[in-house]
Amino acid sequence: MQYIVRFFSKELGTPEWQLTDDAQAFLTEQGARINYSGEVLDMQSLHIVPHGLLSQTGIQQQPVNVTQLNGLPVFFQTGGVLGFDVFAAAFYLLSRYEEYLPFEQDRYGRFPATQSLAHKNGFLKTPLINRWTQLLYEQLVTRFPGVTFRQTAFQFVPTYDIDMAWSYRNKGFIRNTANLLKEAFSFQFSAFSKRFRVLTGKEKDPFDQFGWLNGMHEKYQLKPYYFFLVAEHTNRYDKNISPQHKDMKALIADHAIRYPIGLHPSWYSNTEPSALKKEKALLAAITGTAVNASRQHFLKLSFPQTYRNLLKAGILFDFSMGFADEHGFRASVASPFCWYDLEAETATDLLIFPFCFMEGTAVFYKKDSPEAGLAELQKLYHEVKIVNGFFSMIWHNSSFTDEGVFKGWKQVYETFITGRTAI
Structure with missing residues (x-):
């Protein structure tokens, strides 16, 4: 109560x-x-x-x-x-x-x-x-007409998960050689050629969309959140660039100067609290600041254990409250709220920031066209705006390549950002 x-x-x-x-x-x-x-x-x-x-x-x-x-x-x-x-x-x-x-x-x-x-x-x-x-x-x-109520203010916070900062660069000799051989022997000549051009410096890495995003943020005065995956070991689900690589460290440090930075806990850390604490400490060492925000990789959220692990690791803010398979409001709210541990029957200090749209949901689960995805994004934005709520969405740097399944989605983002004031 x-x-x-x-x-x-x-x-x-x-x-x-x-x-x-x-x-x-x-x-x-x-x-x-x-x-x-x-x-x-x-x-x-x-x-x-x-x-x-x-x-x-x-x-x-x-x-x-x-x-x-x-x-x-x-x-x-x-x-x-x-x-x-x-x-x-x-x-x-x-x-x-x-x-x-x-x-x-x-x-x-x-x-x-x-x-x-x-x-x-x-x-x-x-x-x-x-x-x-x-x-x-x-x-x-x-x-009670004499009582004063303060209207809440609408908030818009774009967020990004950086699962893999570069598609080809900085993956190391062994990983790139293995992929080059795989592409050659499976007759993927276009992919082989692109990888070779990027690695030889003749073409920009397609996942390197950070400069373009910085320009968007400055132009439209946006204050986004970035969540970096810094797993120490790669596996089927954690395919990030090594957090020990100098370019990865430089990228994270540069973003930490510009924006709030959070941890994208690895898949492995979801069941290994010690790994979660290690990754948090590693990200803090790279940024030179305390890390107190997170979003679960693959949105792998299990009650109550995931949030208990985050609290024990010193996380104060979490941005995982949303579904991967559908757009919308997982907790039926467009406002930050503190998590209540139902099993322990106690309120906690973990502040939850819900999101209601992820481009990966539109592309991989709904199989939406860019036009349909934009319409859905604008509709959800309107739903939150009319209640003066908190609107947050998830994008990945890899979605702005304008290639393959992501053809047209960079334009969706830009159209939404430039036209949202009219929604």
Whole structure:
């Protein structure tokens, strides 16, 4: 109850709400009042009838019946002014309650979007909790017109995962020779020729899009976040350039001067907390600053262990809250929020920054054309803007090559950035 009250007081821009079980003290309070009980105490306070979830202990299957009220999807219908328990419903979504229950994992061991309540009931692409917050606001200002609420400000933060800084350069003699031989013997002459031209300095590496991005950021006054994969050993999923390579160190250091830098924990580190701490320390040594932000590689997020590991490693901000297989709002919110450890039944200081669009989702999962991807990106941006929320998206430097499956996607990014003020 304290956790969800703190969340809504922040969203509504008020001092933190005070909880009391003293009916007399409640009725004599001069400010805005919410009666969260089964009894009607007075006619002015906003009455929300509890569902019961917030007074439960343990984790159990919750009967959830989604219907439409006030033009929005709702569940935990209990009557009262809003018709449902907005606090319990918001807590259920924010805590990712359903991800603690049994589910069928995808091939990477993740919770798929298709199994989520939001996807099954058609509200995955709606920042539903922000919409519910607007309903709460409207009811409170009607009942208590003298109370001041501070409007939240819309925020836009582009983010990039640097899984592999260069396609050909700086991979070392053995890796490049092996790939050249593979391309030659499999008659991939175009790929062989391109690799050879890049390695001999006759052509720029296609993944080296950093200068172009810097120009975009400066021109449109953007403040992005970069997440670097610095795994010490390469494997099937961790294919980054060695963090010990001088060019890789120089690239990271240059970006650390310009932008906030975060860790992209390796696939290996997801189950090896000691590796996570090593990678964090390595990135901090390269940047010369503390590293306190992260985003999971492959968005491999398991509750509660992943976030517990991040906290133990000293991570304070995480940007992994979103799905790989679908666009939309994994926690049904377009606002940063603190993670609640449902299993331990405690609020934490880990601040979660959700994202709702990833170009890899459009290209590899949805098989969208660049035009369809742009339309989806603009639609999600509009959804967040109308609630004055936090809009974040994921791109990779490798997506701006304008080659192969990424043909046209560099233009999508540029068109979106240049035209977003009109959305």
